[in-house]
Amino acid sequence: MRRIEIYDTTLRDGSQAEDVAFSVEDKLRIAAKLDDLGVHFIEGGWPGSNPRDAEFFREAKKLNLSRSVLTAFASTHRPGLKPESDANLKSVLASGVRAATIFGKTWDFHVKEALKISYDENLKIIKNSISFLKKHLDKVFFDAEHFFDGYKNNPKFAFKCLKAAEDAGADCLVLCDTNGGTLPDEVRKIVKEVIKFTKVPIGMHAHNDADCAVANTIVAFEAGAAHVQGTMNGIGERCGNANLCSVMANIQIKLKHRCIPEEDLRKLRDTSRFINEIANLSHFRRQPFVGDSAFAHKGGIHVSAVQKKPETYEHIRPELVGNSQRVLISDLAGKSNVLRKAQEFNIRLDANSPELQSILQKLKDLEHQGFQFEGAEASFELLLKKSLGLHRRFFDLIGFRLITEKRKGNQPSVSEATIMLKVGKKIEHTAAIGHGPVNAMDNALRKALEKFYPELKNVSLYDYKVRVLTAGEGTSAKVRVLVESGDGSAKWETVGVSENIIEASWQALVDSIEYKLLKQEE
C-alpha cells in the first residue's frame, strides 16, 4: 500500500471558475471543512496577486488547522529582479505559511512567447526562486506549468527545468497539464519517463479540457506519482480541475492505497455538498461517487438484483463515501421498488396484498398522465399513505380565483389570488398578490392556512420547476410542476401534472403542505 499526498487547490485554482467567487469568509469556512476531511495540503490562494487572498492568510492563522498544512501559491520571480526583492515571493513569506507552491515555465514556447527571455535565464529564475523560499519554509513544491506540452515539444528543456527545481531543493515536482488537453496514454508514458529521471517525488496537476482529468490523475498515480492536486467537485478555470472527490475515492477504495483515514472518506459527500453550497452551485446529480444519482437505480431488473446483491450494479458500497443506495420510482418500476419505498417510509405493505396491486395500477395510470415521482418522493409517500388510509385531510378547498391583469400595454402584469377554504368547520376567505399567478396562489394558500397551522410559517419553497410534457401542442400542452420545499431542517419534493399550469402547481403546493403537516403529526 502506497501513501499519497492530497493537495487541494479549491481555494486557489477552484476560484478561477467562471461562476465562482469566494469571499474571505467563504474561504475560511471551506479551509476548516477541508481540514476536517483531512486532506494533506490546502492551497489558500496567491497572496501576491490580490488583497483578498492576503487577507485570507491573515485570518487563517486563527483557524488553527489541526490536520492540513496551509500553503500559498506564487510564480517564480520576475525576470530582472532578485528573489528577495520580488513582491510576489515576499508576500508568500509575509503570509505566514510553512509551505508554498511556485509555478514556473517548462514549455520552451511559453518562455519565448510569453516571458520573452532566454532558456538559461528561465532555469536560473526557477532555481533562485525555490532556493530563496527553501531558506525560510519547510516545504516548497514546484508546479511545472504546461509540462506535458513542453515535454512533447522539447523534452530536453522540460527536463532541465525540473532539474533546476530539484537542484534548488524542491520537495515535489508537480507536472501540470495546464491546458488540460493531454490524454491518459501520454500521461502514463511521460510520468514514467520523468520518474526514471529524478529522485524527487512527482506530483500531478490535471485540468479537464479533454474530459480526462480524473483518469489522468489516476494514471499518473499508477505510474508512480506520490502527490496529486485537484479541487473539490472539479471546479476551476474553463472545464475545471481534477475532481478530488473522484480521485480520492478511486485511489483509496478501488486501488486500495491510502489517501486519508477511511472514516474520513465517509465525509466525502457531505464535504462536496458543503462546498457547492458555499460556492452557490447546484449539486450535479450525476457526479460520480457523491451525486444524488450515483447509486440510484431505475430499471426493474436492476432494482431486484441490487437489493439482493449490491455488487451486481454498484461498483463500490455507497456508504464508503457517505452516499446511499436509492431506488427510483418510475414507469420502469415494479413491485420491488414500491415495497422497498414503503419500507423506507415505515409503511407496512405485504408483497401479496390487494393494496399493492391497486397502488401499482394507480401508479401506472398517474405515470401515463405524466406524473413522475423520481423527483418527488414526498408526493409518492402521500400517495401510498392515502391509498392505505393512513392520511387525513387537513383542509378542504372551497374555491380559488386567480387574476392576472395588464392594464396598459407597456405596464407589467399584476397577479392576485383569492382563496376560500375550510378547516374543520371554520371557513377562511382571503386574498394575496404575487409575482405571477402561481406565486400569488402560494401566498394566499399559506396566508389562509397559517392561522390554523402556525408551523407552516417555517416552510418555504426552495425551488420550482416546470416541464412541458407534450411537444407540438403549443400553449395547451400538458405541464409537470416540481416543487421543492423545506423548513430549515428537512427538504421535500412534490409534483403536479395538468394541461393547466395553475392546476399542476396547485397539486404540488397542496402536497407540499400536506406532507409537512403529516410529518408534524407523526
Place this chain on the structure above:
Amino acid sequence: MRRIEIYDTTLRDGSQAEDVAFSVEDKLRIAAKLDDLGVHFIEGGWPGSNPRDAEFFREAKKLNLSRSVLTAFASTHRPGLKPESDANLKSVLASGVRAATIFGKTWDFHVKEALKISYDENLKIIKNSISFLKKHLDKVFFDAEHFFDGYKNNPKFAFKCLKAAEDAGADCLVLCDTNGGTLPDEVRKIVKEVIKFTKVPIGMHAHNDADCAVANTIVAFEAGAAHVQGTMNGIGERCGNANLCSVMANIQIKLKHRCIPEEDLRKLRDTSRFINEIANLSHFRRQPFVGDSAFAHKGGIHVSAVQKKPETYEHIRPELVGNSQRVLISDLAGKSNVLRKAQEFNIRLDANSPELQSILQKLKDLEHQGFQFEGAEASFELLLKKSLGLHRRFFDLIGFRLITEKRKGNQPSVSEATIMLKVGKKIEHTAAIGHGPVNAMDNALRKALEKFYPELKNVSLYDYKVRVLTAGEGTSAKVRVLVESGDGSAKWETVGVSENIIEASWQALVDSIEYKLLKQEE
C-alpha cells in the same frame, strides 16, 4: 488514420438518467438532429420493454434518416423459450430496424445470481438469440454486459460468451463496463487481451461511475476498439455514460482519426445544447469542448497571451467543435456574433457604427435579465430590426385580464382571458377560454388579431417550454419561456423572461405574431 463507428444511445441508455424522460416527439426530434450530426448508429430504444419505445419505432419510419442507421435494443431471449417465441426479440423484428444490439450476461456471478441458469445454458442463449436475429437483420451487435467485471472474475467464461456471440455471427463485440467502475489501465490491458482473441471488431460501452468513462473509451480505442458507444452530454443511469461530445472531439481532433466529417464536428456544440433543451436540462458550463466556460479566459496574463497565440492556453481551436473563445471581461466575442447574425438576416450593420454599440449594450442587459437568444432567433431578429428602426408596430395592447378559477375543491380549474387591443384606430375587445391561462391568452390574442391579419389563421404554436432560471426562490423565481411557432412552411422560435410566467409568455407570443407579420410584409 483509423475509422471508428460512433454508436449513440442517448435515446435508450440516456433516457435512463434520473432527471430525463423523453416523449416520443422528443425522441423523434433528437433522432433527426443526430442524423444531421452524422453519427453512424442511433439506438432508438428497447421496443420490447415499453409501448412508448415501440411507438417511437413506428413513427421513426417517417423520419427518413439519411446518414445514421437506426437500431433497436433487446436482451437475449428468456431462459426456457425459443428465440422465435421470445416477445422481446420479436419486437425487434416488428420495429422495422435493419440493425440491433442484443445484451447478454458475461459475468459468471450474474449468470448464477440473477439468471440462475447454468453457464452452458447462458452460452446457448447468447448464440441462439444472435443467430435468430442475424437471419433477418443486416447487423447484430453483442453488448457483453459487465464484461470487465466478468473478465476479472472468470476470464475463461467471459471469453466463452464472446465466442458464442462470434460464432453466431455478431458484427461487433461490445465490451460493457456496466457498473462503470473500471479504471483506464485495466481497460487497456483487457481490451488488448480480447483483441488478440477474436477477429470480430471490438466495441466499448463505458459508464462514468469512476469518473473515467471518456478516458476509458479513448483508451479502448487506442488499444484497438473500432466502435464506441455513448450518449450526448453523457446523460444516463447513475453517473451517466461516456460523453460522445468529448469522445468524438478527442478521437478526431486530438488523435486525428476519423469519426464524422470535419464540417459536421462543428455542429457539436449546437447538437449538445439542442439535446439539453429537449431534455430540459441546463447546460453544464464546464462541459469539456462544448460548454460555455470551455474556452473562457478570466483575464490577466491568460487573456493577452491567448489572444496573440491561442495555443498558449487552449488545447484545441474552439471553432472545430462550434464553440468560441470567450474573454470574460470584454465583449469582443459578442460583436462578431451580432455582425454575423445581421448578415444572415440581410441587415446592413457597420462594425464601427454607434447602433452596434447600443445593440451590444441592450443584449448585455437582456442577457443579464435571463434572456437567451440561442433558442430564439426570431426574437433576436426582431430585436435587431427594432433597434435599427426596421420594424413597425402591428397592434397596440390596451390591456388584458386572465382569470383562473376553481369553483369547487374537486373540480378542475377553468381559465378565461379578455383582451383589448388597437389596430390602427380600431379597437378590438374580445375573450376566450383555454387550457390554463397562457392558452386562454394565446386564444384571445389570435381571435382579436385574425380580423385584421387573416394570415395568422395558418400560424400555430408547435412547442412551449418553461425554464425556471433562479433556483432557491420558489414560486417567485424568474422564468424563461420559449415558444416555437409555424405556419406549415416555416418555423420560428421566440423568447420571453419575467418573474411572472404570464408576462414572459406574453412577450414570447407577441414576438411570434410580430415575426410572422413582418415576414409576410417582406
